Amino acid sequence: MRTCGILGGMGPEATIDLMRRIVAHTRAQDDADHVHCLVDNNPQVPSRIKVLLEGGTVSPGPCMAAMGRGLEAQGADFLCIACNTAHNWRDEVARAVNIPVLDMIALAAAEAARRAPKARAGSLASPAVRLTGLYEAPCRGQGLEPVFADEAEEARLLGVIRAIKAGRTGDDVRADLKRVVENVLNKGAGVLIAACTELGVIGVEAPVPVVDAADALAAAIVLEGAGPDALKRPGA
CATH class of the missing domain: 3.40.50.1860 (Rossmann fold)
Structure with missing residues (x-):
């Protein structure tokens, strides 16, 4: 041990x-x-x-x-x-x-590639993750093309993250998360990466594989x- x-x-x-x-x-x-x-x-x-x-x-x-x-x-x-x-x-x-x-970033990217090789990988994360390119190189190194939510939906997702941090996990928060997921799926994502550990508290549902970084x-x-x-x- x-x-x-x-x-x-x-x-x-x-x-x-x-x-x-x-x-x-x-x-x-x-x-x-x-x-x-x-x-x-x-x-x-x-x-x-x-x-x-x-x-x-x-x-x-x-x-x-x-x-x-x-x-x-x-x-x-x-x-x-x-x-x-x-x-x-x-x-x-x-x-x-x-x-x-x-x-954790490299581990999540590798698991996403295992679950959906060569797919477009939709990152569900705070704007800071996109702006710093945290998942860009790890995903591309695994043959995945990273995609992100539109700016407005990304702001909605940050609201979801902040709500979970404040202990709010009700239907309204889950509905907002669902809207963000739909936005990323509409961009052709074949796998989703829950790239914020708060999201694991309520879970992400989608018709494609979902890799939770945590x-x-x-x-x-x-x-x-x-x-x-x-x-x-x-x-x-």
């Missing part, structure tokens, strides 16, 4: 959702079969959206790097970041520690922490 250190709190509900996914992906007969996780559920990480979209000047990088160092000092053998947008500072975390940092990360954590025999495949 190897210990996973999770940089969380971005947001807290998404971090809890990732933990549920890790448990769900684990083939276990008893407590000791699960991956040992150290979680820094820190909601005080400076806002990623504020820096990338609103002209904020306080980078989350130093805080995330300090979280990584703390988790390593507590015994983590590898790290992960439970937030897509925060992967803009993944390299800063990696430079601050002497242990591997899993790449789910791809959870599976990788089980593989890294407990080995291939511990990974429960879908439907198993």
Whole structure:
């Protein structure tokens, strides 16, 4: 068993959702079969959206790097970041520690390519993900063509994300998400990537394969922490 250190709190509900996914992906007969996780559920990480979209000047990088160092000092053998947008500072975390940092973006792109080779990959994420090109190179490297929602629908999706962070997951929020999904599907998406960990809290429904980045990360954590025999495949 190897210990996973999770940089969380971005947001807290998404971090809890990732933990549920890790448990769900684990083939276990008893407590000791699960991956040992150290979680820094820190909601005080400076806002990623504020820096990338609103002209904020306080980078989350130093805080995330300090979280990584703390988790390593507590015994983590590898790290992960439970937030897509925060992967803009993944390299800063990696430079601050002497242990591997899993790449949720690359993992999600690889899973999307496995599920729908050579497809157009619709990214469901905050505008910051598109503007920073976070998924562009990983998707194209896997033979996928990234597509995004129209500007108005992307703004609607940011509203969905903010609603989930505020604990609102009712029918109106789900209806808004459905509208965004339809917009991306109309652009020819043959696979969807839920590229915001908040979306996993309510789930994404579509007539094409849906890859939740948090789910791809959870599976990788089980593989890294407990080995291939511990990974429960879908439907198993």
